[in-house]
Amino acid sequence: MSILFRDLLKKVGSGNHTGENLTRAEAATATRMMLLGEATPAQIGAFLIAHRIKRPTGEELAGMLDAFDELGPKLQPISSARPVMVFGLPYDGRTRTAPISPVTALLLSAVGQPVVMHGGDRLPTKYGLPLREIWQGLGVNWSTLSLEQAQAVFAQTGIGFVYTPQHFPLTNIIWEYRDQLGKRPPFATMELIWCPYAGDAHIIAGYVHPPTEGMFQVALGLRGVTKFTLVKGLEGSCDLPRDRTAIISLSSASPELERVFLSPHDYGFTPKNVPLGSNEELVTQIQDVLAGNSSELQQTALWNAGFYLWRSGSCADMRSGIAKAEELFKSGVVAAKLQQLIQVVNSVAEKNTDNQLLESGQEVKANS
Template sequence: MSNVFRELLKKVGSGNHTGENLTRAEVATATRMMLLGEATPAQIGAFLIAHRIRRPTGEELAGMLDAYDELGPKLQPIAWAHPVIVFGIPYDGRTRTAPIAPVTALLLAAVGQPIIMHGGDRLPTKYGLPLVEIWQGLGIDWTSLPLSKTQQVFEQTGVGFVYTPLHFPLTKTIWEYRDQLGKRPPLATMELIWCPYAGDAHIIPGFVHPPTEAMFRVALGLRGVTKFTLVKGLEGSCDLPRDRTAIIALSVPNAPIEIERLLLAPHDYGFTTKNVPLGSTEELVAGIHEVLAGKSGELMQTALWNGGFYLWQSGICPDMRSGIVKAQELFTSGAVAAKLQQLSKVVNSLFQPV
């Protein structure tokens, strides 16, 4: 048993009247000890569920990020015209609505906007469809690429994927606890704003509950992150919804925790107000190929809605409407499909014997 961890656990688990918030340094220590197995299984399980019940503070999220930065992987900086976008999407995947983020990534990379994603396999608590399986359906297997080769792919194509089971295996134990507890611990919230990139980045996490947005702002401010976009997206992702007004928070230059509120209604831009339901993975991949071929349909509407927004927010286009027009051009011209072909060629070349 770790007596150091025991004292931290006592603070988190003492209830509403005597419990205490941990400092940033204390949470960094606790996170480090859990990842390295320096706390006992009983201590780790108790800490995770107690912290889940009490809910984390923004300062505590910053401490978790400190530990991830110390122990976790990072893709190295490359000279780009635009800050690298890092999408933060729930690791336990999607179960109800069709994900579009891989298409958005290809679209952005096709016009020189680099993007990084991160995550793993089907994981608790939802065991939903993860990004890595969508990429595999598109012919891109990130699961066997060591970080050095992922770096090569990122440098050549502008698309990177940090696959945590291989690149950050210390997190595996935490996933086992999540399965046993049946609840997401606050580490799952932190993962949305984790940045596995060592250079200038634009952090774009999704979230579900409004209090999470406030925690993100505090944590990112403490960490010195000046460029972020927070999206109340589909199932906690950064995919914009079509069945309701999209609620977005934009960072304000030189004001770390201030935001500019942005509300986008799909019908104002000519989109139908419904989300595309998630069927089988095969159906989704087939639908994505139709989008890449420039074919119209509901998934194309989702791709244009998201593509237009992110082309605007990355500075490629001056506003939302011009972003939507640009996205349409990129799909119909075959530019996004060509980016997928390039990515596939580069990834597959790295599997060939030297």
């Protein structure tokens, strides 16, 4: 048992009258001790549920991010005229609405705006459709790549993916606790603003509950992050909704967030989100979008692409962004980006296999 961790647990788990928030340094220490297994299972489980009941502060999220920065992976800087957009989406996936973020990533990278994503497999508490499965359905298998290989793909295509089960295995133990507890701990909030990129980054994070936005602002401010976009998106993702006005907060030079309210109706879109069927159905729908075919999912793709083209500085406003996105889909540029990504991922993976076979043959020869 860790006496130090017990003291941190007592602070967050002592109830409304005597409980205390952790300092940034204490939150970093607690996170580090959980990831490294220095706290006992009983202590870790108790901490996660107590911290959820107490609710995290922005300062605590900043400390948790400090620990992730210290122990976790980072894609290294690439040459780019704009900050790399790092999309933070819920790790436990989607269950009700069709995700569009992989299409958004392909379109942005096609116009020279690099994108980094991160996530894992089907995870608690929702066990929804994760990014990895969507990408794999499109022919891009991120799960077999080492971090160095993912870096090579990122440098060549402008799309990076940090697959946490492989690239950050220290987090795997935390998922076992999430499953047993059946509730999202504050880690689930922190992950949305985690930045596994070492260069100039623009953090894009989704959220559900309004208080989360304030926590994000405090945490990012403490960590010196000046470029971010916070979206009250579909199922807590960065995908803009079509069934309601999109509420978005933008970082600005002043201490106050710049608020943007975007109504789909004002831009000619019907107020309807596309329901999520099977992954196979979604992949077919995405392929239709990439082919330039008209559909409900294409409307969602244009709505989101228009915003992110504008937000990245690639277009002057939403309307020109939407028009540019429609042109990119119809011309086949976005579909070509997917084919490039597939080829590069496969080439990098094959090169690694060839190297392993060569090393294995050399070892056998040396031992014979």
